[in-house]
Amino acid sequence: MEEKGKGLARAIEIYKDRPRRAKELKAEGKQIIGYFCLYPVLEMMTALDLVPYRILGDMGEPITKADACLPTIVCPFIRSALDLGLKGKYDFLDGLAMCHSCEVGEKSAHIWRTYLNPTYFHFIDTPHTVHKAAQGQFKEQLKDFKKTLEKFTGKELSVAKLKEAIKAHNEQRALVRELYDLRKLDPPLISGTETIQVMVASVSIPVKEGSDLLRQVIRDVKERKNGPQKKRARLLIWGSIIDNVALIEMIESAGANVAMDDICVGSRAYFADVKLTKDPLDGLAYRYLVDIKCPRTFREATYGETQKDYLADLEGRFGYLKDYAREWNVNGVILQSLRYCDIHGYEVPGLRDYLNHVGLPNTYIEWNYSEAALAPLRTRVEAFLEVNG
Amino acid sequence: MEGFAIFFAGVDIGSTMTKVVILDKDRGIRARVIGPTGAEHRRLANRVMEEALKKAALSFDEISYVVATGYGRINVPFADRQITELSCHAKGVASFFPNVRTALDIGGQDAKGLKIRNGELVDFVMNDKCAAGTGRFLEVLADTLGLRVEELGSISAKSKNRVRISNTCTVFVQVEVVTRLSEGVPLEDIVAGVHDAIASRAVNMLRRLKIEPDVVFTGGVAKNIGVVKAVKEHLGYDVLVPEEPLLSGAIGAALIGQELTLKAMAKGESLPRKERRLEEASFFS
Numbered sequence: 001m002e003e004k005g006k007g008l009a010r011a012i013e014i015y016k017d018r019p020r021r022a023k024e025l026k027a028e029g030k031q032i033i034g035y036f037c038l039y040p041v042l043e044m045m046t047a048l049d050l051v052p053y054r055i056l057g058d059m060g061e062p063i064t065k066a067d068a069c070l071p072t073i074v075c076p077f078i079r080s081a082l083d084l085g086l087k088g089k090y091d092f093l094d095g096l097a098m099c100h101s102c103e104v105g106e107k108s109a110h111i112w113r114t115y116l117n118p119t120y121f122h123f124i125d126t127p128h129t130v131h132k133a134a135q136g137q138f139k140e141q142l143k144d145f146k147k148t149l150e151k152f153t154g155k156e157l158s159v160a161k162l163k164e165a166i167k168a169h170n171e172q173r174a175l176v177r178e179l180y181d182l183r184k185l186d187p188p189l190i191s192g193t194e195t196i197q198v199m200v201a202s203v204s205i206p207v208k209e210g211s212d213l214l215r216q217v218i219r220d221v222k223e224r225k226n227g228p229q230k231k232r233a234r235l236l237i238w239g240s241i242i243d244n245v246a247l248i249e250m251i252e253s254a255g256a257n258v259a260m261d262d263i264c265v266g267s268r269a270y271f272a273d274v275k276l277t278k279d280p281l282d283g284l285a286y287r288y289l290v291d292i293k294c295p296r297t298f299r300e301a302t303y304g305e306t307q308k309d310y311l312a313d314l315e316g317r318f319g320y321l322k323d324y325a326r327e328w329n330v331n332g333v334i335l336q337s338l339r340y341c342d343i344h345g346y347e348v349p350g351l352r353d354y355l356n357h358v359g360l361p362n363t364y365i366e367w368n369y370s371e372a373a374l375a376p377l378r379t380r381v382e383a384f385l386e387v388n389g
Numbered sequence: 390m391e392g393f394a395i396f397f398a399g400v401d402i403g404s405t406m407t408k409v410v411i412l413d414k415d416r417g418i419r420a421r422v423i424g425p426t427g428a429e430h431r432r433l434a435n436r437v438m439e440e441a442l443k444k445a446a447l448s449f450d451e452i453s454y455v456v457a458t459g460y461g462r463i464n465v466p467f468a469d470r471q472i473t474e475l476s477c478h479a480k481g482v483a484s485f486f487p488n489v490r491t492a493l494d495i496g497g498q499d500a501k502g503l504k505i506r507n508g509e510l511v512d513f514v515m516n517d518k519c520a521a522g523t524g525r526f527l528e529v530l531a532d533t534l535g536l537r538v539e540e541l542g543s544i545s546a547k548s549k550n551r552v553r554i555s556n557t558c559t560v561f562v563q564v565e566v567v568t569r570l571s572e573g574v575p576l577e578d579i580v581a582g583v584h585d586a587i588a589s590r591a592v593n594m595l596r597r598l599k600i601e602p603d604v605v606f607t608g609g610v611a612k613n614i615g616v617v618k619a620v621k622e623h624l625g626y627d628v629l630v631p632e633e634p635l636l637s638g639a640i641g642a643a644l645i646g647q648e649l650t651l652k653a654m655a656k657g658e659s660l661p662r663k664e665r666r667l668e669e670a671s672f673f674s
Contacts, residue, residue, distance in 0.1 A: 380513075386473060
């Protein structure tokens with residue numbers, strides 16, 4: 001077992017037992033709010049001294065209870081998360097902040113409320129587009145979120161506190177970007193597998209602790225001598241949520257370095273800062289709705305435009321990936337989606353056309369949120385690496 | 390080195406059948422072994438290799454390079470290299486038909502589409518999640534109809550009015566087929582319908598690659614003339630089937646072994662190889 005630095009070791013510790021720190025904080029009198037997806041505004045919770053805790057699934061836990069409340073065509077991640085909730089694994093949460101992530105996320109939020117009956121529950125109806133009107137709508141949603149948070153905590157969510165929280169979260173985002181910069185090197189100083197462990201750890205602890213962890217991890221990976229090995233293939237992984245190392249571990253062991261990602265546990269949550277606006281809710285609404293690059297948010301339609309040139313449309317939707325590929329020196333892209341993830345599944349044909357157009361080799365795998373089912377996917381990854389030499 | 394780079398072995402451990410081929414330097418088949426994989430394939434690889442060597446009248450030391458492929462490729466401890474069946478099939482198919490640009494392989498439990506340019510694999514698509522587009526589908530249906538898989542082709546040739554199967558799931562197709570039988574639909578029309586169903590699935594999968602001729606069809610299912618006919622109809626192209634549709638993976642593997650060896654020799658480099666020893670694969674090897 002190789003020696004990991006203090007930061008990486010701590011990240012792995014948290015990754016393996018996520019609720020532990022949250023439960024410790026709860027015992028000290030803190031309140032923990034579980035949230036789904038990226039739209040429940042973290043700063044608003046942090047400002048009121050609540051600890052936001054991202055709700056994730058558990059690939060190792062067989063789904064038994066969730067099947068009774070969900071239809072077949074529900075992605076295994078949402079299914080797993082609900083299953084854990086129904087089994088009481090999230091009972092340490094003091095409340096839930098859900099959002100309209102995708103159709104399934106939205107519908108299952110109501111199931112969480114009904115079956116788990118939390119003390120505090122808020123649903124943010126996140127718009128699916130980025131027009132000015134949608135931004136305005138989202139700001140109204142955040143005003144509602146502010147009201148229920150204030151009622152729950154009995155405290156005022158002042159502009160001053162909110163600005164402080166925005167600074168703290170922006171600081172963490174900058175640290176993540178600093179860590180990601182170290183993946184631009186060849187070989188990357190931190191592997192794709194380790195990155196997932198660190199990212200999952202950061203969404204399980206308060207923002208300042210997360211920032212401290214990231215600083216330590218950055219020190220560790222710069223100092224260590226036994227980092228990732230150089231490999232011909234430097235891949236970007238795009239798609240559905242990845243909250244477990246198994247998939248990326250499989251890809252890296254097949255002979256590649258996953259040097260960059262476009263997933264919500266990774267870059268999507270950290271690559272844009274919140275602009276400090278006079279009314280902080282404006283900056284928050286913009287950053288959360290417009291700057292988070294998840295395909296659940298549609299960017300195709302522009303007012304007044306009734307026709308769209310296909311390539312121009314693809315460039316508008318996916319152009320940022322070309323920049324990522326260039327900056328992180330990526331020579332292949334793995335598109336992945338969870339079974340039944342429409343949000344990402346529907347993007348695949350267009351995205352593949354775009355990547356082929358810009359000359360980036362790519363392949364698509366659909367996976368089942370199960371370690372056992374990874375073996376056939378390994379063949380696809382190996383064949384992709386063989387094809388692209 | 391005298392006597393080196395003359396014989397190459399390809400071991401293709403598929404989910405249903407294991408194929409071993411020994412090629413000579415002129416790509417002639419010196420020996421071939423085809424047998425069921427079964428549950429014991431971890432120990433099978435060396436037995437099958439022994440059989441092939443006996444047929445070839447060669448000692449293991451005379452084999453310059455061994456490439457293992459197929460889903461069981463990690464269980465061939467004596468293989469010098471493991472390469473996916475996608476690359477190996479492409480190589481094998483191109484050796485039979487140099488102008489191939491699209492290949493369809495339907496095996497016992499999976500189906501693959503390959504896009505090939507100048508004899509090399511450039512893109513691929515796979516179905517290994519659903520039995521309905523694989524050999525397993527035909528086995529199940531043959532069993533339901535009280536027939537042997539080998540008879541299906543000739544029986545369907547007699548069909549005048551092929552049945553249209555509406556279900557997509559193997560299990561539900563069984564039910565549908567039994568219903569048709571009880572309605573008095575002729576057996577050959579039902580079998581032709583079954584062939585049409587599997588062909589339709591296969592071609593739909595292949596369409597994701599943008600099909601271009603020459604199109605080659607391999608795998609055990611390619612031995613069924615009824616399925617071949619149905620695939621041609623769905624594709625709108627003629628379809629080439631090699632004489633030995635099961636061997637393209639193993640042959641491709643051996644050919645890649647030859648390529649790697651010759652490349653290394655040209656550079657004056659040595660190629661890392663495993664010890665020439667045939668032993669049962671243990672779980673910790």
